[in-house]
Amino acid sequence: xxxxxxxxxxxxxxxxxxPGVARARDCAGGIIVVKQGGVPAPLLRxxxxxxxxxxxxxxxxxxxxxxxxxxxxxxxxxxxxxxxxRWTGQLLAAxxxxxxxxxxxxxxxxxxxxxxxxxxxxIDYGLAAPPGSCAVAGTPASTxxxxxxxxxxxxxxxxxxxxxxxxxxxxxxxxxxxxxxALQRILHGPVAAPSTQAPQCGSAFDPLLARAxxxxxxxxxxxxxxxxxxxxxxxxAFKLHCAANGGLxxxxxxxxxxxxxxxxxxxxxRKYRV
Numbered sequence: 001x002x003x004x005x006x007x008x009x010x011x012x013x014x015x016x017x018x019p020g021v022a023r024a025r026d027c028a029g030g031i032i033v034v035k036q037g038g039v040p041a042p043l044l045r046x047x048x049x050x051x052x053x054x055x056x057x058x059x060x061x062x063x064x065x066x067x068x069x070x071x072x073x074x075x076x077x078x079x080x081x082x083x084x085x086r087w088t089g090q091l092l093a094a095x096x097x098x099x100x101x102x103x104x105x106x107x108x109x110x111x112x113x114x115x116x117x118x119x120x121x122x123i124d125y126g127l128a129a130p131p132g133s134c135a136v137a138g139t140p141a142s143t144x145x146x147x148x149x150x151x152x153x154x155x156x157x158x159x160x161x162x163x164x165x166x167x168x169x170x171x172x173x174x175x176x177x178x179x180x181x182a183l184q185r186i187l188h189g190p191v192a193a194p195s196t197q198a199p200q201c202g203s204a205f206d207p208l209l210a211r212a213x214x215x216x217x218x219x220x221x222x223x224x225x226x227x228x229x230x231x232x233x234x235x236x237a238f239k240l241h242c243a244a245n246g247g248l249x250x251x252x253x254x255x256x257x258x259x260x261x262x263x264x265x266x267x268x269x270r271k272y273r274v
Contacts, residue, residue: 040102043128046101048093048094049119050093050094052124062125062126069116070114071113071114076170077169077171081169084165085234086120088165088231089228089232091108091122092231095157103130104129104152104157106128106147107138108161109160109163131153132153136148138152140182141163141182142163143186144156144160144186158212159212161212163213165231166194166209169194169197169198169201174213187215191209193206193209202238202241204235204240205238207230207234208227208230
């Protein structure tokens with residue numbers, strides 16, 4: 001097998017945390033994470049500041065040189081817009097690197113996007129595959145329509161990034177409801193504009209997310225770089241919205257009033273301000 005690499009000697013398992021996931025320690029005491037699923041060969045050579053590095057893999061598992069951090073699922077709707085934009089931009093940079101290597105992640109979710117310090121790190125490559133892989137895989141609520149047909153490509157990952165950004169901005173899922181109802185919304189729409197869920201954001205991110213979450217791949221961004229450029233434009237529009245509405249302090253107050261911040265808002269605002 002092209003990606004068959006067995007465990008280096010220093011690694012030893014010490015606790016099983018969940019099916020397919022274990023924590024391990026090397027001889028120096030550092031923590032690594034073992035995930036279920038082999039990985040495409042390019043991932044063993046790929047290094048990027050916002051991608052967890054694969055340090056070993058066989059046909060059933062892969063080892064990530066990563067530990068700690070907070071999953072973005074815990075922060076959705078609870079951080080400043082600037083932090084959400086920063087993390088999304090970092091994830092897009094990571095995906096651009098991944099896609100250039102001929103790999104589609106296929107499971108970009110709020111659980112697999114971690115915040116380590118003030119930066120985003122994408123983890124878990126158990127479903128990663130070359131574009132057009134025939135297997136149906138992914139987390140249902142973040143899987144693009146073509147992913148359900150076994151034809152995921154780079155634009156499928158960008159759809160998932162759109163889902164993640166929507167959640168970070170609004171604290172809500174763009175495709176709510178039971179699994180079947182959510183699937184119907186993914187396949188046929190509609191998607192509520194984020195401005196209707198989080199008025200404090202204005203309409204700055206509406207065009208970006210409408211395109212990222214389009215049902216047809218041809219209607220989405222062609223690349224992670226193109227989406228990153230649109231994200232920068234949306235952030236500029238958001239700053240204009242803030243200036244026209246009394247600045248960031250007033251917008252932050254609206255966030256708290258609308259229930260999109262918890263009691264630790266000020267602490268998180270200081271920590272994640274960019």
